[in-house]
Amino acid sequence: MSRYPLAAIWNQSVGLALALDMAQPAQYRFVYHPATRQFFLAYDLALVKDTARFPSRAEFRLVCFRFDPHWGFRAALQKFYDLFPQQFVKRVWREGVWMPFTDIAKVPGFADFGFAFQEGAPNVAFDDQHDIASFVYVEPMSYWIALPSEVPRTYAAAMQVLTNDLGGARSAEQQAMAAATFNSGIHTSDGNFSLYLVKAPWCDGGVFTLNPDPDLPVTDTLQFTKASVMHRDIAAAFQRNAPAHTNQPHAGLDGVYLDSLEMSAAQLNYRREHFRTAAVPLVFDREARPAQLMIFNTWEFARDIAAQMHRDGQLMFANAVLWNYAFPAPLLDVLGTEVNWLPRGEYLPDSDAVMNFRRALCFQKPYCLLMNTDYEKFTSERVERYFQRCLFYGVWPGFFDQDAASKDPYWASTKRWYDRDRALFKKYIPLFQRITAAGWHPITLATCDNAQLWLERYGTFGQGAGYLTVFNNTTQPQEGVIVLSDANKTVSVTRSVKELLSDTPLEQQGSGWKIRLEPESVALLEWSP
Template sequence: MKLKITLLLLTATLLFPQITNWQKVIPETKVAIQYYSPERTGSFLNVKNTDVKNTDLGSSLTFSNEWTKSVLTFRYYENDIELAGEINNLTESDLCLTLKIVFPLKDKDSLSWNNDMDNSFIIQQGKIYSNYVEVSTTIPPAGSFNAIGKENGGYGDKIGTGQMSFYPLASVSTASVGYGVGLDLSIPLVYHLSYNPDEGLIAEFDLALTSRTTKFPNRSFFKLQLFEHDPGWHFRSALKKYYEINPDQFKKRVAKEGIWLPFTPLHSIKGWEDFGFAFHETDWRAKDSGVKGKSTIEADRNAGVYSFQYTEPWDIQIPIKNLNADYNEVISDRTIPAEHREYLKSSATLDKNNLWQTRKLETPWFESGWAVSITTNVDPEITNLNRYQFVCKDEINPSIKMNVDGIYFDSMEWNWHHDLNYNTKHFEYADYPLTFSSSLTNPKPAIWNYSSEFEMMKKVADEMHAKGKFTMGNGFGFTPFAPGILDLFGAELSLYSKGDADKRKLQFNRAISTQKPIVFLLNEGLNDKVFSTPPYNGYIQYFEKMLFYGFFPSFFSVDAANDPYWQDSTRYNIGRPFFKKYIPVIKEIAAAGWEPVTYLKISSTEIAAERFGDDLYNGLYFTLKNESTRDELVNLSLNTTCFNEIDFRNPVVEELLDKKMIETNVTGNEIKFNYLLPANSVRVIKISGNKN
């Protein structure tokens, strides 16, 4: 048997040279399970490997005990190994568990854990390495109607075991090879990736198995991609390879780029051409008063601006005045208008006590100021009239008939996405793995509501893409799955919230979207003195923060409803020169496309850099950010062989914001130059050449 496996590995090595190191690891893969119901085991239990099958193109490992049977099928491809995994419930009870897959990458010399785009750590014994965020259902600040007595309504309960990886991939590396493991983004599920020196590289999934998932009864599933990458640029190299393996998920479809305009009719803004608008969030019923009342969709089309139909299907918000009303009153016909009653009967999600999830929501867009927000399951396949059908009839279909350019999904990181839906009638429609909450005394299967939202977004995206049109989402959170199907992304910021635009979050936004457009709106803080009093430094700080990552800055409203920026000519006229200065530069670098590996050597640790473009002759762009409080004279060098260029001569190097030419020194294949970068600022360096 050992001789046969050795010969098969030798054959696979010859056929698939880019994955040879991983092929040696696969036969040693291990499986363990921690159970949360019907009984808690308190720790992971190893599951015996009971069967092995090998072919020239892959292998299959089976792990079994009296409760479960897990099958891991490895398929070799040129750039990666696909692991299609499934776990089967052999009992008559529902099972809630964490499935642990261990790849024994250990006892390697000088292994590094590649944490994110900036940080790698030499692995030390006795420490577990991960990049997690805490995940739980969102607690409504004002409370809810379904939290009765001592019950919390499920708000604040852990999703799965309460953690998810911040990125959908993990990487460790030696001096000679990087090992990457990445999620298949087409399957939304609760996962965590880590490294334990005593075990190896680990992938875990929080899953629930029940006979009521008609499409996959008593079974759950996942997919991973195992790949090797250049160790030199650590996590950034892993990202580069991950993008190459998943071209469909990271495909850029949008041709025109620019800033985001929320709701305000385009032609009502005087001199709108100065601002670089590209994406207009609107409604098919809206009119543009600036062009004799044409629909905004038609007016945008004539102006060369993409129009996007607004929808927020994840809940239904019903205005209320009595915040002390009881649960039965807010779900009764006295509160819910007739048009919403029928689909709520089929689409309302249920909390752990089988009550509708009904938040108290402050809503400045309603005259009452308050609403009951009822979470809905937007799975298109739910029988009878459902929430998806209602939204299509009321918003999506009429806009498509008017030739809208795209569909805009609002509030993708707000209240409802991490709700756990215990409505067992919905289980038969689920296409993706169920999960549970370890917060419950007796955990039970639940639909992670985000996975139902993914079903709707994917259906709409597929239909729009077939028409040559687009989909846009507002908000990221920490979930990577929607960026694999949507075409551009928005986010709303507060000037006063460090978490909204900290480095970790912005890097994630850039990385998970690759070259797809990312647009921002500033809400809280737009009336601050830094935007209304000379020298208007707020514009410089905000725009340069966005510029560094190739993001597009814009504004909306302090409360995301009233007194919008783009309806106030005093405010936007103050901003006009800043838009005219920065947006064309952001357009230029965004068109070139962000790349995760810069290849740029920088003399100062105070300077951060990102690269845009992949062609020296057409132009490489480097955004440089001075993160210190003093000016920095920085030495920079670029080896042209990284771009398959040898003897590259006479480079043209210029800074685009200050419009300065920069002297260079070419030594061999190294382009070297110096630049004085002002404190707390961002500049853009373009390097190009002439083939003649």
């Protein structure tokens, strides 16, 4: 499947793009064949009678449009936003850092860190007092089953534990999840449930892959699906955290957090009884057997919850999103993922291609990172490099835990890593707040005579302050001259330009401004109104 929901070709006189309507996803591929000069969008669809909504049919929507070739793919992106504005609505009232699980009230001097989004909602009243959005946690596509230590780690033994749980052998919650697993568990090509035996810090046993389709039916003996369990838990969390004073803005829970959104995304579900309620066209495997692609089932659940949340003025937050799939993004208001930029002790940030994909599909919505690494080796110097790279893309930097394995949680560690890095937060968070409030735009309205200096734009230069972030991704110092322009004319050079990290004005050179950047460093330029 193609990563982006659009593709574009252009020459000096015209640009042509094909794009998917992300409100109606399917398995798709964009192709350009230079030898035959063919540019097309291909869908891979399996047609079966079992799909009750569209028996032996498949529906899809696409658009073909022209765009200004002067700005290339960036202009195609802007036209895409213009064609589907409802898919890029920014609903959050403020942006900031993502806090996973830890009660923000327990972080001394918490205001220094710019928290805006709380995963897990441990202290909703505190979050309300400090304008922090809190989210109830669910993971749509999984059931992590804890197995007793004496139980063999085999498929048959795990299924027997699940059967015993269905009969009430353990807790009521495990009984409900057993019913949900028998109802919602996906099947592999051999007809077995999809089960991965694992010993994780949070579960010693296994994980079943479940279909969270909200339309899967229940039976008299199996009275839960994964979707119905999550609906129950979400409703209970909102009721439990209902504010006493309803006139307080954003009081109570602010939305739903979907963990691990792309988990099991590429798995195939061969369980034909699940085909009946499918809302997305089926795919096929190499033997031409029809199946459901799991990311589409997760998308169906996210769409269902998003409709409820947005109707009620609430928000959607998801983790592990915008790695490989674009179409969930329109359903979400806060997007993010966990990363480790220090594998095996080597500093390896996410690629420009990955960061561009995230920024492009969010448009002006917030995207947040959680750094899961060895914080002793991820020194203050590396933290600043992390902050600088994130600043270039307007992506919020954050922290969680070493290897996400309860080894050394950044915000709860006795080593108080946040105190070591507090000065960096105080330096950079106000800069993030400036540019994200101004809003990212794909068309930079600027060029640089050195291609090694990358540019991104925030805000408009016509009204209010305008910003450019400039990044040197090389291992050598780079110099260049930046010129602001549109397709026809150069913007006035009479406006003052300041580099905000150093708080120094830029030297004018001809019709532009001269800049020099050290290796892997960023500049933030502000054009005053």
